[in-house]
Amino acid sequence: MTCLPAKTEKSLGLVIDLDTCVGCQACVTSCKEWNTGGHMAPLTDQNPYGGTADGVWFNRVHTYEHEVDGASRTVHFPRSCLHCETPACVTVCPTGASYKRTSDGIVLVDEDKCIGCKLCSWACPYGAREFDVDVGVMKKCTLCVDRIYNENLKEEDRVPACVAACPSGARHFGDLGDATSPVSQLVAARGGTALMPELGYAPTNRYLPPRANTGRGPKVAAPALESVGDAGGFFGWVDRVLSR
């Protein structure tokens, strides 16, 4: 059913810390590695060793320069499905392949129903859905449904692959519908934001903005070198001889 649930029991999602993300792409490769054998498998690649490699990825890390009042910083920005509360990607789907789960709010595609009309990818403002030209169906982030409830995994591993892989602790997973959950408290403490709120999709994922510049760091540009005066004495004589 592509009608949206009026309310979901949980709102599982990610909180991504743009302050600590170092752009190492570990989450990107870890996501691909897990998911190419997971729920939406395979994530096919076209011409992977040729000059025009292309393929399905659920998570992509961009790099931006954010400049405010003449001070700029580099921000690494992981982009993936935000598991929106009111996602048009689901409602536009003609087949019922796309759906939002009432139990945890995860947005999924049923690969056996998808006709590959691509309309959902047009309806997603965030570019979170990628078409698999090999299989002929749409693919997207599953929030690792096949990990987070997987009793074959150790308790601490029951998080999305990207969260498990992040070496700088920039990715957090939890219930954003519960105001007392650690992720919700983190969002409240750090002023986490939703992306493109003006489009009305009500994303679940939150992004924590980089912390304000403390001014304690060294200035980027060192002071200019001073011109060397006449030293006098023996070294002054050496200087004069060598300068001739």
Added chain:
Amino acid sequence: MHPAYSVIVFTTATGAGYGLLALLGLLAATGATPPSLVPGLVSFGLAFALIGGGLLSSTGHLGRPERAWRAFSQWRSSWLSREGVAAVVTFVPAGLLALGWAVMGRSGAWIAICGLLAAACAVVTVCSTAMIYASLKPIAQWHSRFTLPSYLLFAATSGLVLLNALMQVFGRPSVPWLAAALVFTALAWVLKVAVWRHNDALGMPATLNSATGLKGGTVRSVEWPHTEDNYLLKEMGYRVARKHAARLRLIAVILAFALPGALLVIALLLRGGPAAAFVSVLAAASQLAGLMVERWLFFAEAKHTVTLYYGRD
């Protein structure tokens, strides 16, 4: 947006087909034209060929066309599904009408009802097609108050121009229908130019600031996640036609509006006969070709918010 040939043919051909079908329905319902076999069959045949060909072509861009039947299921939320359902439902009154009015030469109450139903279903189908695009918020050029009236007007116009061509070919020229085709062609021209002007002043519905959650100042893309074009850039970041937009717009205006308009004026002056029939058919062919170019631009000039992430706008 990437202009897929299948979708260009789908929207243009079904638009003209449903336009023609709606007009045939009205003609039958009002009893304005007495039924007759050959003209009736050819007219319905043309309308059904355009509709059927367009619908078939639309399955050409599916990844799994063999599952297309599933698309009838989600009419509660999806305009694409509604479009599919409306398209199939339309065939019922339209088929009965073709059978009763054109083949069996009947007239009367049930023909009138079938005619009105066929016309209404055709209008609903064209509206649904338009809403597939008009409902997409990430694309400002489509999520616009102009999209629905444009689709309706272009369908009516191409239907009228086709109807006039059929009437001329079968030696039953009608000045009011010819005049209507001419007036609608002029109206469509005016609307298209207004839409282009409106779109040229449109910005993105979001900014890179709001897309990344980085407040204030400027955000500049310095590195992409990948070096080659991916699905997003191929599908949503298509830019080829934008480069030639001015020239393509001129071609669309000439083929879809100016040339058919001139040819219809000539047909009006000729008052029937083989020459009038010839220019009328030429007008219809030219208009369909022009509307394809117009539709190509409708897709190619539409900008999706995902391109913000790639530093394009």
